[in-house]
Amino acid sequence: MDIPHQCQFCNRQANSAFHDLSTEGLAEISQLKTCVSFRKGQVIMHEGARPQGVYCIHNGKVKLYTLGTEGKEQIIRFVTSGDLIGYRSILSEEPISASATALEDTHACYIPKSSFFKVIQDNPKFSLNLLKLSCHELGEAGKMITSLAQKNVKERLAEILLILNTTFGEDEDGYIDINLTREEIANMVGTATESVIRLISELRKEGYIRSKGKRIALEDRVSLRQMAAIYE
């Protein structure tokens, strides 16, 4: 996988917080960034650490999670092309609140802290984009809190499946294009692995989804949305 050395030629830019950075700003980042790769399963950032820079994901899929009691993972969200990792910690001047692990081979650009701050200072628009981004994520987190607190496991599972479908899209056979173990799904929904398994099979029997091994495809989005009580 080749990542352009010049950010201005990177097609991921359009989806990223960098999308309306000046040419000078992009050139500046280009000079200071480094390209890095992570293998499937490799830890990119460790909860509690103090990062010295941010990663901009070029391609690949990454999970962000905190470790709860007894070391159980709670997946907070996913990160993919164009997304940033580590900016929250750097900006709030706090240790990293969530670990990041690659779900598949991932390529990214590493931008050192100092350069990141320089770009923020020199580009009010970029700074505003980051602000917009973090505020958006804050809203998403609020929704997740309400779901966890008020919905039952089946409703939350339906919701997560819909979210996964929008985040990762579908492959040619209509399956959600992400490879997660049942345990990882459980760690998102906030339940036991066995419960997820039982409910997935229930949803299958009821005709809302179909599945083949790990792969899951949504069959009846409308009903799933209704079940998850998403009225948007």
Added chain:
Amino acid sequence: MDIPHQCQFCNRQANSAFHDLSTEGLAEISQLKTCVSFRKGQVIMHEGARPQGVYCIHNGKVKLYTLGTEGKEQIIRFVTSGDLIGYRSILSEEPISASATALEDTHACYIPKSSFFKVIQDNPKFSLNLLKLSCHELGEAGKMITSLAQKNVKERLAEILLILNTTFGEDEDGYIDINLTREEIANMVGTATESVIRLISELRKEGYIRSKGKRIALEDRVSLRQMAAIYE
């Protein structure tokens, strides 16, 4: 309650995102802001609305909550002196994600959207503070997600009581200085009112807290922290 017309003389400033705004910036806000009051129980912002400005709380206490299925409140967090309401929505250009209701009589300054943006544009430092603030809250939200997903009700209750104690402090008798109904506590913990009542009485019998009517005082913080699995 008198709020200074000049923000530079407002003693709430030190705790707020405005804390290192330039004198000119503060003067600018002073000109454009309006003072408003809310009675206990009054709704300040309504979920789904598009706010035309932000409120800076001068004194009083406010709950932020979303309405889940069947109209049940989920309290996301509390807002008090020096905190802002509505900035998330304005910055992310999305409808308000959480309603705000005054828990006691509250005085605030209203800053129209346009002025707010002008101050952001003219004061990179303020913009950076907001960024810092939203990133911090994002971390807090992540913690809440993990708690809800992994801890049982008693552990979450212990956690919430500790949070309330730090957020609102104690009155002269050591009781947490906030007046919440058992239902509101339940709406934070994400459980039924009766469960909260039972567990509060359990914690009392075990000597971790004492209570008098609605009022609750922490007696054994160390054990509560252990129970809530907070190791910070």
Added chain:
DNA sequence: CGATTAATTGATACTTCTCAAATCCTGTGG
């Protein structure tokens, strides 16, 4: 002082978790 709302307690039902056992996959080395 009523009238209303909030808090408490008990009994029961339901949801979800945990543990254990069986089956299915997947990648690896022969």
Added chain:
DNA sequence: CCACAGGATTTGAGAAGTATCAATTAATCG
């Protein structure tokens, strides 16, 4: 290419945790 080891998935049974409903008592407000 096959067999096998180790992990992942599935299923069942029983236990634990919570919610719900109903009835009672306490607190609060005009």
